[in-house]
Amino acid sequence: MSQTNVLLQLSNVEQRYRSGQRTFTAVENVNFTMTEGEFVALLGPSGCGKSTLLRIITGLQKPSEGRVLYRDQPLQGVNPHATIVFQTFALFPWFSVLENVEIALKARGLPASVRIPRAMELLDRVGLDGFESAYPRELSGGMRQKVGFARAMAVEPELLCLDEPFSALDVLSAESLRNDLIELWIEGKIPTKAILMITHNIEEAIMLAGRIVVMDKGPGRIVADLPVDLPYPRQRNTAAFTALVDRVYGILAGQTQAEHLELGTAPGEPGTTRMLPQVSIGDLTGLLEHLAGLARGHADIYLLPERLGIDSDEVLRLIEAAELLGFVHVAQGDVALTPLGDTFADASILARKNIFAVRIRRLPIFKWLMAMLRASEGRSLEWDVVRTALELEFPPDEAERQLDAIVDWGRYAEVLAYDDSRALITLEPEAGVLEKQGL
Amino acid sequence: MRQRFGPYPPSTRRPGFGDLVVVLAVAAILYLGVQLAFDAPPAVQGPDIELAPPALPWYAALSVGRMTAAYLLSFLFTIAYGYAAAYNRRAETILMPLLDVLQSVPILSFLPVVLLGLSAILPEGIAAELAAIVLIFTSQVWNMTFAWYQSLTTIGKDLREASATFRFNRWLRLKWLELPFGAISLIWNSMMSWAGGWFFLMAAESYSVGERNFRLPGLGSYLQKAASDGDIQALFLGIGVLVLVVVALDQLVWRPLLAWADRFKLEMVEDQAPPTSWFYDLLQDSRLVQQLGAHLATLNERVDNWLNKRLQPLGMPQVEISQWTPLSIGVIVVLVSTVGYGAFLAVQTLFTLSLAQWLELGVALIATFLRVTVAMLIALAWTIPVGVAIGSNPTLARWLQPVVQIAASVPATALFPAFLLLFLVLPNGLNIAAVVLMLMGTQWYLLFNIIAGASAIPQDLKHTAALLHLSPAARWRTLTLPALFPFIITGAITASGGAWNASIVAEYTEFGGEIRSVMGIGATIAHATADGEFALLLAATLVMILAVVAINRLLWHRLYVLAEERFRME
Structure with a gap:
């Protein structure tokens, strides 16, 4: 793996897009090099722009700024040396398994005498012999993704890109497919020179990749680049493995900041508005109750996904929400319940709502919305009006998601009411009374 | 039967500047047709129609030929128009509102203008043929175009990215991605278009006003001649052949196509009862x-x-935002000024009408509106109970579904001569016949939608209603009617359009050498055509188009939005 065989080079790549008068940055200042023989995992929470980066690398999308070099040549259009295995498989439902693999070869003008044997051979290699004439809808998710792998490898790409290839599969299928992939890769059974895998699953990245590039959001950027020097096949419960998992969780979960930094600023004001993570209140309560049951309300974050039966991305989102509300404190990959979080976990349903209401009223985005509602007639505003206002800070679809989260949290805390048929957000009267009492 | 039958989604777009432009353009085109109509020959002798049974296969072949020609035209238009609208942002902003208005325009109201205009510049026979094909084309094409545009714009991003990464070129993208993706929706809409096409073909083949007989040799004119001569045997024979042709096309063309197209369905689960066809298996x-x-x-x-x-292999489709070039600006300037000038002349012509004539138009419009309303109410009154009975009872459905389908396959306009024979002996007979014709044209869409709606009511809700011991009346109020609402609205939108169309042929007719007519906007259009009152013809046609577009926009679109937002079960 000498440094001279550079396959891919991104320098100062930036992706912006315009929405109305505003410009939003999806990824910025990305510098990244891949050489032959590397298996790189691009890891990050949802919304960090890792999919955007994959589309830039494969040439499906042109970056707003910066250069993409493939074997020292600027990339023009779709990269002919790269293929993608899609999260959603992206199989053509009207083609049989064989035809799905064949079309990749046919589009490159290969005659039937070459393409059919090659397609058959690849299906054989991924363990799908006997299913050539089946249609994708007849197969399980794991088998569909095997077709996806066979199709991507059929054209013998130098760079194989995997876009969250295992995240739509059930746990067992995903595990067995990961093992198959690793076997094909380390035994050199495929002519692929390098693999780039997008994932939000920390264990998966450490299980497979030789190098992990960690991205974070707001705006999307690379925050760490770590080698994984563990021999294959890798065991999850070795000390070296868990140490690395812990370290990556530490990077992604960050460090609880001083409160004014943690909360950010209101929309439209200078500074960044903190986005509300997309979590359900029920799940958040579940996390806090789980922590309350542990000694000192303290846990290693990396242990939580397995214990709670959810994936790492969701654990990080839940912790982010709990941190934002002041229920937990995060440091060095560990999470600890604050006294407030402990009270919340022990409280009755009504008391929880009260604590929650008090906490969300501290968030600048809620302060901002409540001030707007108080100033408006009937203490109500139409959904679309608030969303448009939020679009000053967020791109349109994120504004919609943020408003969804605000209304969801606000309804739980009985701070806001929402009338679906009229699409009207209203400030709950009790909230007004409580505020006047200075609560 | 989850398929809904109706025009493509009445858009939720607010009426805008685009609509005004489209209406002005329609006025300008109508004006041009009316101008041409001045030169139309004052008397047109239609071909003689042979009532002997051996002539029937030939007439049937001619009718099917016209339908096929119009369908091929529709298909090519659909592919090209949909492509332009889906892949060019600027074209989209003009083409989609245009399509939206065009699909709600009552097509038959154009028939007199098109016939007169074409017969002025072409030999009569060719003009009538062309007018029939143009008419059928305009009745078939809009829903197909909508369906194609919709499927082009809903192709998943992942399949598009796969097509780009695996280096499909334009041809492969059409053949492997776009056509398969849209196949089922195109076939369903083609079937609907054929059914609608028969309605207009029958009307066009037997159209005559005053001294001008525009009829064409075909099944439509055969039926009209048979009824007019009082030849009951020929009438039944003609209807029998028509039903045979429609059923044969269904069994030998559409069912096999549907069975074959099952592979193009997008659901990633196996179908419990995939469409089958004995002919396809054969x-x-x-x-x-x-x-x-x-x-x-x-x-x-x-x-x-x-x-x-x-x-060359294609990348991801770039939604083109074409730059203004001098050429495109020139074209637009010429178009706008032509339309503007035409619309100006059209308005000028309208001003030659007296106030009394306008009042008369208003009264005629109200008369037709009342007839349409009566037909709709009768249709609703019987289709809701019958539809619910069929839809919630699988045994009944198995027996009645084929019967209903055959009954529905007979175009109402083909039966019109028979109604005349029946009803003209009664006092106010044409009025009854007109309402019955509208009813025949409207009720099937309602019935099919209600059956589909009733069979889609979830079993658990029915059980809940039973467990709560709701009275039959309460059950209708709380479950059945709300669940049916979106389906009733979809059916009613199509039905209302069909009823307005029918008024053109229903309110004025020549029967047994005698002209009969009742007060109505359709009759006004026919009288104006017969008497060469072209200003009135223009005014009446425009008034009818505006009325129907307004009803669609103000009433149906709102109900549709309400139905989709509040009452949809999915």
């Missing part, structure tokens, strides 16, 4: 067809290879 087992298939596969490979060498 074809698949035939040695001859298999050999033909092998030859076609070789040819297909050659075509692919030939095109592969000539076409």
Whole structure:
């Protein structure tokens, strides 16, 4: 793996897009090099722009700024040396398994005498012999993704890109497919020179990749680049493995900041508005109750996904929400319940709502919305009006998601009411009374 | 039967500037047609129609030929128009509002203008043929175009990215991605278009006003002649042949196509009851067809290879935002000024009408509106109970569904001569016949939608209603009617359009050498055509178009939005 065989080079790549008068940055200042023989995992929470980066690398999308070099040549259009295995498989439902693999070869003008044997051979290699004439809808998710792998490898790409290839599969299928992939890769059974895998699953990245590039959001950027020097096949419960998992969780979960930094600023004001993570209140309560049951309300974050039966991305989102509300404190990959979080976990349903209401009223985005509602007639505003206002800070679809989260949290805390048929957000009267009492 | 039957989604777009432009353009085109109509020959002698049974196959072939020609035209138009609208942002902003208005325009109201205009510049026979084909085309094309545009714009991003990464060129993208993706929706809409096409073909083949007889040799004119001569035997024979043709097309063309197209369905689950066709199974087992298939596969490979060498792989589709070029600006300026000038002249012509004539138009419009309303109410009154009965009772559905489908396959306009024979002996007979014709044209859409709606009511809700001991009345109020609402609205939108169309042929008719007519906007259009009052013809046609577009926008679109937002079960 000498440094001279550079396959891919991104320098100062930036992706912006315009929405109305505003410009939003999806990824910025990305510098990244891949050489032959590397298996790189691009890891990050949802919304960090890792999919955007994959589309830039494969040439499906042109970056707003910066250069993409493939074997020292600027990339023009779709990269002919790269293929993608899609999260959603992206199989053509009207083609049989064989035809799905064949079309990749046919589009490159290969005659039937070459393409059919090659397609058959690849299906054989991924363990799908006997299913050539089946249609994708007849197969399980794991088998569909095997077709996806066979199709991507059929054209013998130098760079194989995997876009969250295992995240739509059930746990067992995903595990067995990961093992198959690793076997094909380390035994050199495929002519692929390098693999780039997008994932939000920390264990998966450490299980497979030789190098992990960690991205974070707001705006999307690379925050760490770590080698994984563990021999294959890798065991999850070795000390070296868990140490690395812990370290990556530490990077992604960050460090609880001083409160004014943690909360950010209101929309439209200078500074960044903190986005509300997309979590359900029920799940958040579940996390806090789980922590309350542990000694000192303290846990290693990396242990939580397995214990709670959810994936790492969701654990990080839940912790982010709990941190934002002041229920937990995060440091060095560990999470600890604050006294407030402990009270919340022990409280009755009504008391929880009260604590929650008090906490969300501290968030600048809620302060901002409540001030707007108080100033408006009937203490109500139409959904679309608030969303448009939020679009000053967020791109349109994120504004919609943020408003969804605000209304969801606000309804739980009985701070806001929402009338679906009229699409009207209203400030709950009790909230007004409580505020006047200075609560 | 989850398929809903109706025009493509009444858009939720607010009426805007685009609509005004479209209406002005329609006025300008109508004006041009009316101008041409001044030169139309004052008397047109239609061809003689033979009532002897041996002539029937020939007439049937002529009718099917007209339908096929119009359908092919519709298909090509659909592909091209949909492509332009889906891949060019600027074209989209003009083409989609245009389509939206065009699909709600009552097509038959154009018939007199098109016929007169074409007969002024072409020999009569050719003009009538062309007018019939244009008419059928305009009745078939909009829902197909909508369906195609919709499927082009809903192709998943992942399939598009796969097509780009695996280096499809334009031809492969059409053949492997776009056509398969839209196949089922195109076939369903083609079937609907054919059904609608028969309605207009029958009307066009037997159209005559005053001294001008525009009829064409075909099943429509055969039926009209038979009824007019009081030849009951020929009338039944003609209807029998028509039903036979419609059923044969269904069994030999559409059902096999649907069975074949099952592979193009997008759901990633196996269907419980995939569409089947005995004829398709027969074809698949035939040695001859298999050999033909092998030859076609070789040819297909050659075509692919030939095109592969000539076409470049495509990237992701860029939604083009074309730049203004001097040429495009020039074209637009010329178009706008032509439309503007035409619309100006049209308005000028309208001003030659007296106030009394306008009042008369208003009264005529109200009369037709009342007839349409009565027909709709009668249709609702019987289709809701019957539809619910069929939809919630699988045994009944198995027996009645085919009967209903055959009954529905007879175009109402083909039966109109028979109604005249029946009702003209009664006092106010044409009025009854007109309402019955509208009813025949409207009720099936309602019935099919209500059956579909009733069979889609979830079983658990029915159980809940039973467990709560709701009275039958309460059950209708709380479950059945709300659940049916979106389906009733979809059916009613199509039905209302059909009823307005029917008024053109229903309110004025020549029967047994005698002209009968009732007060109504359709009759006004026919009288104006017969008497050469072209200003009135223009005014009446425009008034009818505006009325129908307004009803669609103000009433149906709102109800549709309400139905989709509040009452949809999915």
